[in-house]
Amino acid sequence: MQPLKYLGQLAVLWGIYLLSDALVTLTALPVPANVLGIFILFGLLCLGVLRVEQVEGMADFLLKHLVFFFIPIVTGLMEWGGVFLEHGPALACAIVVSSLAALFASAWLALAPTRKE
Numbered sequence: 001m002q003p004l005k006y007l008g009q010l011a012v013l014w015g016i017y018l019l020s021d022a023l024v025t026l027t028a029l030p031v032p033a034n035v036l037g038i039f040i041l042f043g044l045l046c047l048g049v050l051r052v053e054q055v056e057g058m059a060d061f062l063l064k065h066l067v068f069f070f071i072p073i074v075t076g077l078m079e080w081g082g083v084f085l086e087h088g089p090a091l092a093c094a095i096v097v098s099s100l101a102a103l104f105a106s107a108w109l110a111l112a113p114t115r116k117e
Contacts (some may be wrong), residue, residue, distance in 0.1 A: 009058035012050070016041050 020037035023029065029036065046048040078087065 006058050006061065009055050012055055012059060013041075013062075016044070 015035065017037045017092070020040055021033035024033045024036055026030060041050070045052065
C-alpha cells in the first residue's frame with residue numbers, strides 16, 4: 001500500500017508543477033515554472049487545501065535524492081572549461097556576492113519579527 005501512497009503524492013506534486021507550467025506559458029510570467037509551483041504548493045498548504053501529510057513522503061524522498069538531479073548539469077559543465085578559465089574570477093566573485101546577499105537577506109528576514117520598533 002505504501003508505493004500507491006507515494007505515487008499519489010507524486011501525482012499531486014506533479015499536478016502542481018503542470019499547473020504552474022501552464023500558468024507560466026499562458027501568462028508569459030518571467031518566473032520559472034518550478035519556482036511558481038513552490039509558491040502554489042506553499043499557498044495550498046497555508047490555506048489548508050493540502051495537508052503536509054498528503055505530500056510529505058514523496059517530498060522527503062525527492063529531497064533525499066536531490067543530488068542525483070544535478071549529475072547531468074555537472075557533466076555538462078565539463079565542456080565549459082574554457083569559459084571558466086577565461087571568466088573564472090568574475091564568476092567566483094558573482095557566486096560569493098550572491099551567496100552572501102542571500103545569506104544576509106535570509107538572516108534579516110528571520111530576525112525581522114524580533115526587532116523592536
